[in-house]
Amino acid sequence: MIHPPKVYVLDPYHPDAISKLLSIQSFTSILPDNPAKHNWKEDATAVVIRADSRISQSDIATAKALKYILKQGVGVDNIDLDAAKQHGVQVFNTPALNSEAVAELTLAMALSLSRRVTELDRRIRAGEKVVRSQALGKSLFKKSIGIVGMGNIGRAVARKWVGAMEGSIITYDPHAPKDAWKSSGNGGSGYEAIPHTRVHRLEDLLAVSDVVSIHVPLTNSTRGMIASAQFKVMKRDSILLNCARGGIVDEKTLLKALKDGEIWGAALDVMEVEPPTLEAYGEGLLSCHNLIMTPHVGASTIENQSASGLAVVDTLVKVLQGEEVSNRLV
Numbered sequence: 647m648i649h650p651p652k653v654y655v656l657d658p659y660h661p662d663a664i665s666k667l668l669s670i671q672s673f674t675s676i677l678p679d680n681p682a683k684h685n686w687k688e689d690a691t692a693v694v695i696r697a698d699s700r701i702s703q704s705d706i707a708t709a710k711a712l713k714y715i716l717k718q719g720v721g722v723d724n725i726d727l728d729a730a731k732q733h734g735v736q737v738f739n740t741p742a743l744n745s746e747a748v749a750e751l752t753l754a755m756a757l758s759l760s761r762r763v764t765e766l767d768r769r770i771r772a773g774e775k776v777v778r779s780q781a782l783g784k785s786l787f788k789k790s791i792g793i794v795g796m797g798n799i800g801r802a803v804a805r806k807w808v809g810a811m812e813g814s815i816i817t818y819d820p821h822a823p824k825d826a827w828k829s830s831g832n833g834g835s836g837y838e839a840i841p842h843t844r845v846h847r848l849e850d851l852l853a854v855s856d857v858v859s860i861h862v863p864l865t866n867s868t869r870g871m872i873a874s875a876q877f878k879v880m881k882r883d884s885i886l887l888n889c890a891r892g893g894i895v896d897e898k899t900l901l902k903a904l905k906d907g908e909i910w911g912a913a914l915d916v917m918e919v920e921p922p923t924l925e926a927y928g929e930g931l932l933s934c935h936n937l938i939m940t941p942h943v944g945a946s947t948i949e950n951q952s953a954s955g956l957a958v959v960d961t962l963v964k965v966l967q968g969e970e971v972s973n974r975l976v
Contacts, residue, residue: 650674651691651966652711654683657698659718660948663955670959673966692716692966694958695724697942703729714965716958719744719945720799721891722975723864730976737976738961742798743954748861748944749802752889753810755913756791756857758938759885760784765935784883784910790814792855794848794871795862795890796822803859804840815842818851819862852879857887864891872896877903886912889944893918897931904934911936915944 651673655664658678667675673691676683686693687705692714695701701715706729715725715737722739730737758764761783769776791807793800796819804815804827819826827840845851848871852858858880862868872886873896880886886909888895897918903909914937919926921941931937945954964971 652676652689653692653694653962654686654690655694656683656686657694657696657718659694659696659958660951660955662952663959666956666959667962670963672963687712692962694718694962697721697724700724701730702726706730706733706735714738714962716962718954718958720797721863723891727976735976736965736974738958738965738971738973739975740954740957740961741973743957744945744950745798745802747947747950748799748889749806750947751915751940751944752799752803752859752887753806755887755889755915755938755940756786756859756885759911759913759936760786764938784885786811786813786857788813789856790816790854791857791859792816792818792851793842794818794851794858794860796826796844797861799889800859800861801827801840803861804842805838808840813856815840816851816855817842817844818846818848819844820846848876849879852876853881855884856881857885859887860890860894862890862894864893869893870896872900874899874902877908880909882908883910885910887914888912889915892916892920901930901934904931904936911938913938913940915940916942 653673654676655667655678664677687709689711690709691711693701693712694716696718701724703726706712706726712735715730715735717725717737717739720739720741722737725737727737762781766776766781789811790813793804793815796817807813807815827842860872871894877899886895900912904912917939922939924932931939961971961973
């Protein structure tokens with residue numbers, strides 16, 4: 647007797663995705679609330695994850711039946727891709743679907759920080775009488791944004807910045823093709839051209855940008871990309887945004903830059919400790935009034951979680967049927 651494939655969903659998914667998953671009879675689904683999910687290495691054909699779960703070399707080597715790993719979202723730094731390749735396990739993500747949601751949060755972070763929204767809200771809730779003349783914010787109208795990483799999210803941020811702020815765009819990405827943001831050409835088909843100035847050194851972007859926004863994956867080359875030397879190059883009234891991955895910005899030197907006034911402020915949706923806790927940050931970054939922290943919620947909109955969750959299920963069905971899909975990474 648041939649048993650149907652077993653699919654283990656290790657992290658919470660939107661109800662729309664779960665409903666569709668359960669409607670498919672060609673495989674057995676083990677959901678996140680099922681204690682049996684912890685035994686996935688025994689017989690999983692596929693695992694469905696988000697950023698919460700880590701799939702290590704040991705996990706992949708132990709899971710002898712595993713053929714597929716499906717990750718909602720773009721970043722796959724929580725999966726050992728080398729081990730997957732070595733053991734013949736295919737890995738899939740959902741590129742481009744998170745772009746608009748992450749770009750929205752990026753813009754929200756920039757405005758909240760520049761206009762001191764969260765700071766003033768905290769002070770009012772604490773019972774402080776805030777004097778308007780002593781609570782001046784910083785306008786972003788006509789200001790420049792430096793976008794580090796010219797992928798789908800960086801493009802969406804640039805487009806929104808031009809529309810909302812009428813500001814200029816500076817970009818840096820040593821890996822993107824020359825015509826990445828043109829209306830035609832590699833990486834740009836189907837999009838309008840975005841006017842921008844591209845620089846070939848990160849420091850050239852940092853020196854002139856009023857806002858610096860990070861949109862690169864976490865790799866060996868990007869870990870600690872923004873650290874002490876980079877903060878010294880940035881404008882003293884500039885804003886740093888990181889809605890990409892924790893570890894790209896060195897947190898110890900960020901703390902010093904914020905306390906010493908090397909930059910206006912920073913907003914982080916991603917940290918080295920996630921979710922951020924008082925134990926990890928209470929006496930450090932969370933003590934800075936010119937910092938906003940959110941718990942990696944860039945993609946967390948109702949609409950996006952539904953769409954990207956359904957995309958994972960669609961990919962799962964296709965690969966289990968032996969179809970080739972474009973979002974395969976390994």
